[in-house]
Amino acid sequence: xxxxxxxxLMVLALGMVALGLAQVGGPETARREARDEQRLQDLIxxxxxxxxxxxxAQDPERFCGAMPIASxxxxxxxxxxxxxxxxxxxxxxxxxxxxxxxxxxxxxxGCLSFDTE
Amino acid sequence: MKPADALAQFVQDGLRAGRxxxxxRAALLAEGWSAPEVDRALGAWAxxxxxxxxxxxxVQVASGEAVLYGLMFVALLVVIWHxxxxxxxxxxxxxxxxxxxxxxxxVNTSIRWSIAALVVTVPLFLWLNAxxxxxVRLDPATARAPLRRRFGALTLFLAALSLVGAAVSVVYGGLxxxxxxxxxxxxxxxxxxxxxxxxxFRAYVAED
Numbered sequence: 001x002x003x004x005x006x007x008x009l010m011v012l013a014l015g016m017v018a019l020g021l022a023q024v025g026g027p028e029t030a031r032r033e034a035r036d037e038q039r040l041q042d043l044i045x046x047x048x049x050x051x052x053x054x055x056x057a058q059d060p061e062r063f064c065g066a067m068p069i070a071s072x073x074x075x076x077x078x079x080x081x082x083x084x085x086x087x088x089x090x091x092x093x094x095x096x097x098x099x100x101x102x103x104x105x106x107x108x109x110g111c112l113s114f115d116t117e
Numbered sequence: 118m119k120p121a122d123a124l125a126q127f128v129q130d131g132l133r134a135g136r137x138x139x140x141x142r143a144a145l146l147a148e149g150w151s152a153p154e155v156d157r158a159l160g161a162w163a164x165x166x167x168x169x170x171x172x173x174x175x176v177q178v179a180s181g182e183a184v185l186y187g188l189m190f191v192a193l194l195v196v197i198w199h200x201x202x203x204x205x206x207x208x209x210x211x212x213x214x215x216x217x218x219x220x221x222x223x224v225n226t227s228i229r230w231s232i233a234a235l236v237v238t239v240p241l242f243l244w245l246n247a248x249x250x251x252x253v254r255l256d257p258a259t260a261r262a263p264l265r266r267r268f269g270a271l272t273l274f275l276a277a278l279s280l281v282g283a284a285v286s287v288v289y290g291g292l293x294x295x296x297x298x299x300x301x302x303x304x305x306x307x308x309x310x311x312x313x314x315x316x317x318f319r320a321y322v323a324e325d
Contacts, residue, residue: 009317
């Protein structure tokens, strides 16, 4: 009984580790996720700044502070501004609903919409 | 009186009565005490020709044993905690709760932490457990060590608490109307792990 329970417990542990790895992927997937997370933070900072500068058109430097990073810090490709959307190319499929919930923003197809007021 | 106390008392009384250590040893072995136990009990007394056994100084607790069982208990706790945590995360991904948020972006981070903990602590636990089992094979008296019994009893106690907690959760889930596949899968995982732990560690308190 003891040996059987121990064996099943260890098989369960190894199986769960294997399933976990299959779910989250390896180190490269983790690096892609980390880069996307940073990219998203940069994009949000840039979108907020754009929103502020458009609202404070007379003296944006005074009210909005220094210009944040305006391009992808890994590929150096500038963030793409399309009307009131600012976009970046992400390496993983971000959950748009989760991004919206976490940051209180509208996010779709790699683009954030910012208020022009 | 604990078995070890009875053994010490018997040896002391026997030596006081003028019995030879070899006679006492033969009687104790015939009653099923292991040779290392008998040697330890007889070794606790010295004969200085006084007609009285003279006690030898003894170390009360084997510190190595305490470290071994302490580390094993912590390793087991970490293994069980992360098995359940990892299982819950995978269930949240594969069978999302229709009512509550699944944990979002942090699920992958949580899964990686659990994998890291299991990759380190499962081999550590297996190694410590192999050491304990080897010690029991070499000296069956080790199975009666108080620390081992306490370790087993505490583990069983925590596993039994988990089962009670799972039962309470099921009743609560039924009352709240949240008995979904997600909820049942999590409860089943806790029950399976608790039953396996009880099956394994029952021997720690049952051995005699």
